[in-house]
Amino acid sequence: MRFLLALIALFPVLFLAGHTLWLEFRQEILTGYTAMNVKSESKKSRREIELEFPLIVELFAILLAGNQSPATALDHIGRRTDGEFSKLLREAVAQIQHGANFSQALDLLSARIQSPLVRRFCDSLMIAVERGSPLIDVVNRQVEEVRNEERSRLLAAAGKAEIALMIPVVFLILPISVLFALWPSYFALGRGVGF
Helix, strand or coil, rough: CCHHHHHHHHHHHHHHHHHHHHHHHHHHHHHHHHHHHHHHHHHHHHHHHHHHHHHHHHHHHHHHHHHHHHHHHHECCCCCCCCCHHHHHHHHHHHHHCCCCCCHHHHHHHHHHCCHHHHHHHHHHHHHHHHHCCCHHHHHHHHHHHHHHHHHHHHHHHHHHHHHHHHHHHHHHHHHHHHHHHHHHHHHHHHHCCC
């Protein structure tokens, strides 16, 4: 909204200043608009990834419990699921198949997504693989962490929705019900005084 107001305010100046200044300004507007679109698409993509991430982590834990290797489990999940995160998993598996080790592929995956939730998961997997820790225990803890994160996100969204639902109640329904409660008394007082 501020952008449109600034554009409206600067339009007469640009119109009077000349054609070249107008072309430069138009180029800046297009660049800014493209940057805003890229940023909003990035946020939307990251949000979709974070929404499907809990399911992917649980599938990964199940496949590891079924004695599959981590790379095979990621390959199986990438081939069997659809979505933004699955595409990135297929790319990570392709990197592993072309010679990258598991930790490098996970590091590139988490760097590409830029989500704190995915970063924690990838970091814990990389540390577990490098130290030789039991991977299934680490993944089970990560499943619990992802579930708790999802639960807190849903509670925060429900709290915001609850507040948004209170606005019509407080500003529309409550005044009307008070008016209905007070109108008969006001009407009776008016008749008693002689209005």
